[in-house]
Amino acid sequence: MHLDGNVLAGPLLELFREDMTTATARCASCGDVSVLATAMVYDAAPGWCVRCHVCGDVLLTFVRAGDRLRIDLRGVTALELPAG
Amino acid sequence: MGTVASTSAETPSGRSIWIDVPDWAGNIAGQHVDVRLTAPDGYQATRSYSLASSGPSPRLQLAVDKLPDGEVSPYLVDDLRAGDMLELRGPLGGWFVWSPSVEQPVQLIAGGSGVVPLVAMIRAHAASGSTAPMQLLYSVRTPDDRFFADELEKLDNITYAYTRSGPPDATIGRLTKERLAAAVLPVGSAVFVCGPTGFVEAVASWLVDLGHDASLIKTERFGGA
Amino acid sequence: MSIFTRGFSGRGRDNNPALPPGQYLTEDFPVLSAGPTPNVDTDTWEFTITTETGKVHRWNWEQLMALPTEDIHTDIHCVTRWSKLGTTWRGVSLDTLFADVETEYDYVMEHSYGGYTTNAPYEDLRDGKAWIAHTFEGEPLDPEHGGPARLLVPHLYFWKSAKWIRGLTMMAEDDPGFWEQNGYHIYGDPWQEQRYW
């Protein structure tokens, strides 16, 4: 079972210094463009796997490895957020 | 960093927690915070909790339901007390939110503690004087398990769906697609669904079956089965 | 800098000598997964071992079931800090499956239905240390725990025991799998607390 992308707000803030849940991500696998809040988050902590809500392929993963946060954006070909 | 101002029982297993955060920048209804607990040996556990409060007030309200075998919620419900310091980050999330600029009718659907961010929306709606209709469908085990019971008692735009026991005239049992169809605003309304993952999953797919546009349905899964 | 949270100690990280450092004991069997549970039908199931020559060794479900089975009593340790003691599994030893496989390579990539991968040294999958398990506590392995069959490599953190196992590919180098690419330890010994790199 998974959570919604909303829960990414805190961890992604650490990296991007912006709310990324309202940013859109383009899925490398199916081309769908949706806000990250609608992605599916498999929270098998400490590693989280974030999947496209349309095709289910992996958009990104992140792992809190001790005192470091590692993000892999392997399945995202574009990110767009409202200019603030 | 916040300081616990007070706590009070909401349900047999749930508590409201008021926290003062002096440099709070204000928040929109529906947002959450990440709470981080640190043990003496440095071990840390982080969980998300929705804000029942919104607006500029630096006194935040959380409401937490205790999962008996959980790591963080039993601490927050049973051990935390006034004067304790709590590390939290927020406000977080800009998508599962309601602001008065939304003119559509709004249907809120909560399962259990999923009512927390939706109560923030009900409060913000009342405070703003918005004329957009807003109503709540609240699925909860028994009347005693209702969060914010006294406050919600005063409102008439709420339908309860009791899953275990309830007043004699109520239908008891898990929500069904038919009961959902009878209780919600018509297609075209904005819908917010929040609660345990299984509940959100079922309700969201029924709504789509009933003709609701998936793009108007916003969900917040709290976890669990 | 974080402050300590008064009265919070974290879930039972007691000093039980049966537990690797930083682990707590659980009685249930938490479900951990990086994705949805794939629907794997034993009618179409197959397991392959692929070597450097391109040779593919294949078993279908019936062939797997015809191989000698072993009962395994073991403790399992998940990187998310739970450990479960005294679990009972039944399955086929990888020694049996590797019996006719010729390879010079020292590393293995485990592949799952659903796309998951994880890597391990070949020697960690030999000599009675790894199995394809299809039965847990006397019952067919539940799909959410990796059924119909998963790898069982209990001396490493449990993410190395790939659920819904589909095949093994021999590798010359220890290439990282799904989680290893992004922060999980390349080897993952729970007793050395090799959680991350």
Ligand SMILES: Cc1cc2nc3c(=O)[nH]c(=O)nc-3n(C[C@H](O)[C@H](O)[C@H](O)COP(=O)(O)OP(=O)(O)OC[C@H]3O[C@@H](n4cnc5c(N)ncnc54)[C@H](O)[C@@H]3O)c2cc1C
């Ligand atoms: C965006 C967001 C907002 C949230 N807001 C609130 C809130 O306002 N109030 C609130 O009480 N909770 C809320 N939650 C849930 C909260 O973050 C924790 O998941 C919950 O308190 C359990 O944490 P724990 O450490 O006690 O349990 P854990 O130790 O994490 O889990 C214990 C066991 O319970 C299961 N489990 C985890 N979560 C749930 C669940 N929600 N229901 C049933 N079983 C579960 C786990 O799978 C595990 O087996 C929210 C979650 C999210 C993602």
